[in-house]
Amino acid sequence: QVQLVESGGGLVQAGGSLRLSCVASGRTFSTYAMGWFRQAPGKEREFVAACNRWGRGTYYADSVKGRFTISRDNAKNTVYLQMNSLKPEDTAVYYCGAKETIVVVTTQHYDYWGQGTQVTVSS
Numbered sequence: 001q002v003q004l005v006e007s008g009g010g011l012v013q014a015g016g017s018l019r020l021s022c023v024a025s026g027r028t029f030s031t032y033a034m035g036w037f038r039q040a041p042g043k044e045r046e047f048v049a050a051c052n053r054w055g056r057g058t059y060y061a062d063s064v065k066g067r068f069t070i071s072r073d074n075a076k077n078t079v080y081l082q083m084n085s086l087k088p089e090d091t092a093v094y095y096c097g098a099k100e101t102i103v104v105v106t107t108q109h110y111d112y113w114g115q116g117t118q119v120t121v122s123s
Contacts, residue, residue, distance in 0.1 A: 002026050002098050002112040009094060009117030012086055016121070020081040022096030022114055029077040029098075030054075033105050036070060036081045038092035038119075045095065049081060050104050057104045064090075086121045093118050 008020040024032070035050035049070040051058045058070050067086075072079040079096060094117050097110030 002029075002032065004096050004098060004112055004114035006094065006096055006114045006117040009119045011120045011122065014086060014088055014121055014123050016086050017082070017084045018086065018119060020083065020094055020096075020117060020119075022079045022081075024077045024079075024098060026077070028100070030074040031100050032098040033101050033103065034070075034072060034079040035097045035099075035105055035110060036079075036094060037097060037108065038090075038094045039116075040089075040092040043092075045108065047106050047108070048094070050106050051079070052104045053102060059104055059106050083119070086119075088121045088123045091119060091121050 003025040006022045033052050036048040037045050039045040049060045051070050055072040067084050069082040096114045098112040099105050099110045
């Protein structure tokens with residue numbers, strides 16, 4: 001069983017930056033591929049970014065390429081999402097997911113999810 005806890009969300013003006021963190025419980029964090037998804041009001045949850053268990057093989061949604069960066073620190077059981085040049089359309093609840101696999105997972109087929117952290121970008 002893995003528990004995921006996101007943090008780092010908040011209110012920021014357009015053009016600003018935030019760094020989200022997702023801390024995982026357990027001692028096998030390095031065996032999990034990790035991903036970030038988001039869900040805006042009235043919309044379905046969508047893929048944002050993902051990386052493999054080593055933090056390589058990163059993938060991004062077209063809408064965030066060049067602005068967001070996913071990274072992980074296996075020693076700290078933590079995956080990050082650095083978000084720069086934020087836009088009002090980035091407003092959503094952001095979730096991290098974990099799946100025990102060697103590949104990068106860009107679909108929603110994750111085994112574990114966090115509770116989410118709210119990101120609000122004002123214009």
